[in-house]
Amino acid sequence: MSQSLESISNGTTVYVKHIKASGLKVKLLEMGFCEGKELRVLYRAPLGDPIAIEIGSYVLSLRKDEAREIEVEMNETLRP
């Protein structure tokens, strides 16, 4: 079952399932959010926004609005 990255609590590791179609999609892809990518939610700024995420070997902060575009799942699906 997939959910939006925005709703994942700190310290959880998740995997990218899908990015919603929008003008932002290609930018998110370029930042490394490709399908199956492992993410770890690190911490949130006060008011819960923005969110810092470890993606690969770097840390990216993104706003809630941007995190909402990314659907993730808890289990790694093996890529074909």
Add this chain to the structure above:
Amino acid sequence: MKIALLGNPNTGKSSVFNLLTGLRQHVGNFPGVTVDRKFGKIKINDQESTLIDFPGTYSIYPRSKDEKVVFDSLSNSDNADYPDVVAVVIDAANLERNLLFFTQIYDLKLPTVLILNMTDIAQRKAIRYKLDGLQALFPEAVIVESNARIKSGKDRIEQALVSAPKRTGDNFLENASLLSPEDLAGQEQETELRFAKIRDELENLQSIAEKIKTRSEKIDRILVHPFFGYVIFAGILMIIFQFIYAFSSFPMDFIDSTFMSLSSWITSWMPAGIFTDLLTQGIIPGIGGVVIFIPQIALLFFFIGILEETGYLSRVVFIMDRILRPLGLNGKSVVPLLSSVACAIPGVMAARTISDWKERMITIMVAPLMSCSARIPVYTLLIAIVIPKETVGGIFGLQGLVLFGLYALGTISALLVAVLLKAIIKTKEKGFLLLEMPSYKIPRWGNVGITVLEKVRVFVWDAGKIILAISIILWALATYGPSDNMEKASNLAQKEAIGMQLSESESEQFIASAKLESSYIGIMGKSIEPAIKPLGYDWKIGIALITSFAAREVFVGSMATIYAVHDDGEFNSTLMEKMKASRHSDGTPVYTIAAGVSLMVFFAFAMQCMSTLAVVKRETKSWKWPLIQMGYMGILAYLGAWITFIILS
């Protein structure tokens, strides 16, 4: 030979640029955008080349206006910056994402150098990669390892740049071709294909040891803490401002007195005449007026440079972004706005780091409303004249409360105008944050020093020209009058002075006052009197308002000239007495509480600073924004002062 230096942000690209060019760098313009075009001449094996530092981007396809220069310069061989060789800097600790951009560049089939940078950090993070495997993946690129922060790898990079071979046709992605920047669907597809291949290849090329909690992650626990994060940030700001105030006043006083004595020294041996006057009263004080800002600019960018180099600045953005966003600002607006409390000039220049165009414009437009240090002499003088020394509620001095109120007025109005501009300024770009949080590093003093030098150089050359020109015009307007007006006035004043049996210095001041009154500026000041009368001002204030367009603190000096008293700095008791005693033609006093506060409100809002205007012109690359800024601040000043006067009288 032209060499393009490219790479993702935070890869140490500017360290590589500094390593290769040292102090031989110049700053120019990319056409049509607000990013600087930094370039430097380098000599390798007696061959001279130009190295161009492009803005850091994650993709060849532009995601903002400023990133467009990368695509434009690389996609068109007729472009003035189309390179002969491309050098891409890559963060060795972050190969996967960095390789996306590298493979895009590799597939352009230009001679290519891959600079694997920050190899030490990769090592610390226990990331290992196979260099020969990487070379096999990109057979036509020259790959070098470097660690530019500790100045390692310069020779290797230089030799790679001159030995990069002509390309014969190897592609990373089969049948890759450069897409149009508008073809988002095509770009999505291409990005997915590239990443799929990169990830496959990296499985064999790279090994990452089991994730260990990095030092940065531990530091972040404190620095972005919902409470301590803000406390620490406030503390750091306090320290920075203390340093700026403590260390800039001495060099500023020194510059001031040096230029004054230079002027009087030249006056003493040059023949009297227009040319000497132009030199000693127009040009030299004009240059002095530019140089005097250097200490503040240098100090502020020294500290900003450190914050940026260490990686702390992105944490500040992280904790401030949500708070400032509803105002149309960005987490990155914090530093420019707070810098403006010292001086709006470095504040506006610091707004450069805001990548979103709209948020940067709003920040620049409201920065001069923050109460800068040049307003202090004006406020001090006027408060001393019109605000009684009383205490309110037993503890608060009324004078101090008024000063606090003026600072609050500046800050609140800056934030309100920001909200307004957010609704007014339209942009096609959708603002996003997506900010990398680099790992903490020890700052490299060389990089900080070069940033400081560059900012000072840009200010002196680009804004300095405009400041000098305006100050010469203002000098001419204050020194000359129509036909023989001034001569008549000065002769008359001389006679009167003799009649009043004034001392030599007193009569000199008396004549100077009469001359200023009959100059073009004097005439302008008198002719705007009907317009400023509703605010409670007389023509003398009118004159000082026009002269203080040069800089706010000039108001005090102009008042001293007009009231024919010696200008001896901020606490001028003779001037205060004379101003207190001055009357309108109907006998009522000029400096009532209403008129005095109205004048302070005027100074809180009005864009009385040509240097800030010059810097805004330089930073926005057009006259449109500084003119709009001067206009809206002028209207705000007039209305604010008018309403204040009506309420208080």
